[in-house]
Structures are given as C-alpha cells and as structure tokens.
Amino acid sequence: xxxxxxxxxxxxxxxxxxxxxxxxxxxxxxxxxxxxxxxxxxxxxxxxxxxxxxxxxxxxxxxxxxxxxxxxxxxxxxxxxxxxxxxxxxxxxxxxxxxxxxxxxxxxxxxxxxxxxxxxxxxxxxxxxxxxxxxxxxxxxxxxxxxxxxxxxxxxxxxxxxxxxxxxxxxxxxxxxxxxxxxxxxxxxxxxxxxxxxxxxxxxxxxxxxxxxxxxxxxxxxxxxxxxxxxxxxxxxxxxxxxxxxxxxxxxxxxxxxxxxxxxxxxxxxxxxxxxxxxxxxxxxxxxxxxxxxxxxxxxxxxxxxxxxxxxxxxxxxxxxxxxxxxxxxxxxxxxxxxxxxxxxxxxxxxxxxxxxxxxxxxxxxxxxxxxxxxxxxxxxxxx
Ligand SMILES: Nc1ncnc2c1ncn2[C@@H]1O[C@H](COP(=O)(O)OP(=O)(O)OP(=O)(O)O)[C@@H](O)[C@H]1O
Numbered sequence: 001x002x003x004x005x006x007x008x009x010x011x012x013x014x015x016x017x018x019x020x021x022x023x024x025x026x027x028x029x030x031x032x033x034x035x036x037x038x039x040x041x042x043x044x045x046x047x048x049x050x051x052x053x054x055x056x057x058x059x060x061x062x063x064x065x066x067x068x069x070x071x072x073x074x075x076x077x078x079x080x081x082x083x084x085x086x087x088x089x090x091x092x093x094x095x096x097x098x099x100x101x102x103x104x105x106x107x108x109x110x111x112x113x114x115x116x117x118x119x120x121x122x123x124x125x126x127x128x129x130x131x132x133x134x135x136x137x138x139x140x141x142x143x144x145x146x147x148x149x150x151x152x153x154x155x156x157x158x159x160x161x162x163x164x165x166x167x168x169x170x171x172x173x174x175x176x177x178x179x180x181x182x183x184x185x186x187x188x189x190x191x192x193x194x195x196x197x198x199x200x201x202x203x204x205x206x207x208x209x210x211x212x213x214x215x216x217x218x219x220x221x222x223x224x225x226x227x228x229x230x231x232x233x234x235x236x237x238x239x240x241x242x243x244x245x246x247x248x249x250x251x252x253x254x255x256x257x258x259x260x261x262x263x264x265x266x267x268x269x270x271x272x273x274x275x276x277x278x279x280x281x282x283x284x285x286x287x288x289x290x291x292x293x294x295x296x297x298x299x300x301x302x303x304x305x306x307x308x309x310x311x312x313x314x315x316x317x318x319x320x321x322x323x324x325x326x327x328x329x330x331x332x333x334x335x336x337x338x339x340x341x342x343x344x345x346x347x348x349x350x351x352x353x354x355x356x357x358x359x360x361x362x363x364x365x366x367x368x369x370x371x372x373x374x375x376x377x378x379x380x381x382x383x384x
Contacts, residue, residue, distance in 0.1 A: 009064035039204035042214030084153030090145035295355035
C-alpha cells in the first residue's frame with residue numbers, strides 16, 4: 001500500500017511540443033493518499049488512461065516524477081512497482097482454470113503452493129468465484145472474467161495500489177452495481193489505495209471517497225462528491241457533474257451610482273460586497289456566474305425581488321421535473337420537486353446568493369477560508 005505522488009508531472013505524445021494543447025497531461029502536482037478510494041473522472045480524451053499508465057509504469061512521463069511513499073519510481077519497470085491494473089477488457093488466460101488464473105501472479109514470484117492455495121481461496125470467496133475455480137476461464141461470462149481480472153490484482157499481499165481503467169465497460173447494467181459494491185467492500189477489507197478511472201459520474205461517486213475531475217489534461221478539482229456538487233472549482237466541474245449541469249451566464253461588473261454591481265444584461269445579480277470588491281481588485285474581464293438547477297428558487301406567485309422569466313417547457317422525470325425557462329434571452333433550468341406546482345407562462349425565479357458561484361476565466365472565485373488541496377488550490381490562488 002502506498003501514497004502516490006505526481007510531482008510536476010507532464011506528458012506529451014509529440015516530439016516537439018510548443019503549446020499547452022500539445023500535452024496529454026499538462027503539468028500537475030497531485031497526491032493520492034495511502035489507502036484511499038479515488039476516482040479519476042473526465043470525458044473521453046482528457047488524459048485519464050495516460051495518467052494511469054504513467055503511474056503503473058507502462059508509459060514514461062515526458063516531465064516530472066512519480067513517487068510511491070515518497071520514493072521516486074520513474075526508473076522502475078511496471079512489474080517492479082507492485083501495481084495491479086484492471087483494464088476495460090478482462091485479461092485472463094482462457095485455457096487456464098479460474099484457480100490457475102488467480103494463482104498466476106503468485107506463482108510468478110515463487111510463492112509456496114500452500115500459500116497460493118489459501119490466498120486464491122480467500123480472494124475467490126470475496127469475489128463469489130469459489131464454485132468456479134475448476135472451470136476453464138474460456139467458458140465464463142464477461143462479468144465473471146472481469147472478476148477474475150480483479151482477483152488477479154488482489155491476490156498479491158504487497159500491491160502498492162490497484163488501478164482500474166473503466167473496469168465495468170463490458171459488464172451488463174444490472175450486474176454493474178453489484179460489482180461496484182464488491183469493489184467498495186474489497187477496499188474496506190484490504191485498505192489498498194485504489195484509483196478508478198471512469199467517465200461516468202454515478203460510477204465515480206458510488207465508488208470513491210474523493211474524485212479528481214480531469215479536463216484537458218489537468219485535474220481541475222479534487223474533492224468529495226458533495227464538494228464537487230456544491231462548490232465546483234471550475235466551470236467544467238459544474239457542467240460535467242449533476243444532471244442537468246449548472247446554469248452558466250456571463251456577467252459584467254458595472255458602476256451603479258456609488259457602488260459596483262454585477263449585471264446580466266439589465267438585471268442585477270446579487271453577490272456579496274466582498275465578492276464585488278474582489279472582482280474589482282482582480283480587474284476581472286471574463287466573469288461567468290453559475291447556479292445549479294437544484295438551487296434556482298421558483299416562486300409560486302408574483303415576487304418583486306425575483307426575476308420575471310418565461311417558462312419554455314417542463315420535462316417530467318418521474319420523481320422530479322426540470323423546468324426550462326428563458327431569462328434575458330438565455331435558456332436555463334430549474335429542478336422542481338415532486339410536490340411543487342408546475343408553473344406556466346410568465347413566472348418568478350431568484351438565485352440565492354449562497355449558491356450563485358462566480359468564475360473568472362473559468363475558475364471559481366472562492367472567498368471562504370477553507371483549504372483546497374493540490375492543483376486546485378494553486379489554480380484558485382492564481383485566479384484570485
Ligand atoms: N499512443 C498515443 N499516441 C498519440 N496520442 C495519444 C496516444 N494515446 C493517447 N493519445 C492522445 O492523448 C490524449 C489523452 O488520451 P487518453 O487516452 O489518455 O484519454 P482518456 O481520458 O483515457 O480517454 P478515453 O476515455 O477515450 O480512453 C488524447 O488526445 C489522445 O488522442
């Protein structure tokens with residue numbers, strides 16, 4: 001088991017990189033603490049597999065270091081790193097039995113046969129493969145094969161970490177939740193550092209205690225599912241997490257009498273005086289406001305403090321409804337609870353100050369005094 005540190009890490013697949021876009025991984029410093037269950041979440045092509053392959057040693061980074069428990073491992077081959085990697089597609093030897101597949105990594109390093117046996121039985125029990133041990137892997141279903149792949153990662157006592165690269169892709173939807181729960185249980189039992197790569201926010205938040213959201217080769221936020229939902233550090237996090245994602249609209253800081261105000265067209269959006277002062281001090285040019293549909297307040301009757309907007313349509317999603325409305329020419333969404341009256345025509349909405357997030361050049365302007373970890377802290381500092 002190990003803490004994994006990525007120190008000023010960057011990677012490019014091109015020979016002569018000249019611009020940030022030439023990098024699949026843009027310079028990042030990040031720590032996966034020992035024993036944690038983490039997810040690496042992001043859209044296709046953002047660099048997730050590249051990062052995982054650098055950690056496991058399949059890929060040599062162009063710049064920076066990988067450290068396990070503080071020791072540099074850049075020069076170590078994958079097999080010397082004691083990392084187990086589970087890929088999208090099961091890696092099993094079809095002609096071998098399930099027992100021999102599970103035993104393979106142990107026999108490979110000369111573990112005595114009596115120990116091999118007890119370890120294989122233990123792991124097979126956890127993965128509910130005990131009654132399959134004598135079968136040839138060839139006849140197994142896709143999810144059973146993937147369980148064998150996972151089992152091969154778990155048999156060794158000394159693994160530093162297990163890396164999962166979209167391991168449930170080939171699994172039937174109704175079995176996915178079962179395997180995900182199994183992984184969680186395995187994590188609790190073995191206390192191994194686990195990094196789980198996915199582009200699915202539900203998969204990430206059901207598996208991980210903390211999620212790293214990756215975008216364009218960078219980790220733009222590392223936090224609990226709740227932190228990502230309530231306080232997205234980057235507009236991409238607001239957009240990518242949540243269903244539907246955050247509403248965004250551009251705003252301008254404008255002098256209004258003695259004071260400054262944040263305007264969306266003709267409408268003044270309420271933010272704290274401290275925020276107005278911060279934006280002025282930053283001389284912010286590109287200001288974006290974000291509010292989640294869950295936090296838009298929809299008034300049942302006329303409310304002079306709220307904005308008058310036009311209902312566009314209402315989508316019924318069973319236990320809740322999504323209201324689409326037009327505000328200042330822009331389509332936005334609000335989530336209505338099951339018992340909330342469905343409005344029509346001209347209605348009133350307001351944006352509670354606490355949930356109206358302010359972004360400058362896509363990064364959150366955070367006035368609270370909490371410590372944010374890793375890259376995000378740096379980037380927020382930079383934005384501030
Ligand atoms: N071997 C390679 N040679 C050149 N470019 C590559 C190579 N592998 C990946 N890339 C590029 O690097 C970027 C990151 O790819 P990567 O596969 O790491 O992303 P990903 O987030 O894992 O995507 P996916 O979920 O689709 O696998 C992409 O632009 C991709 O085209």
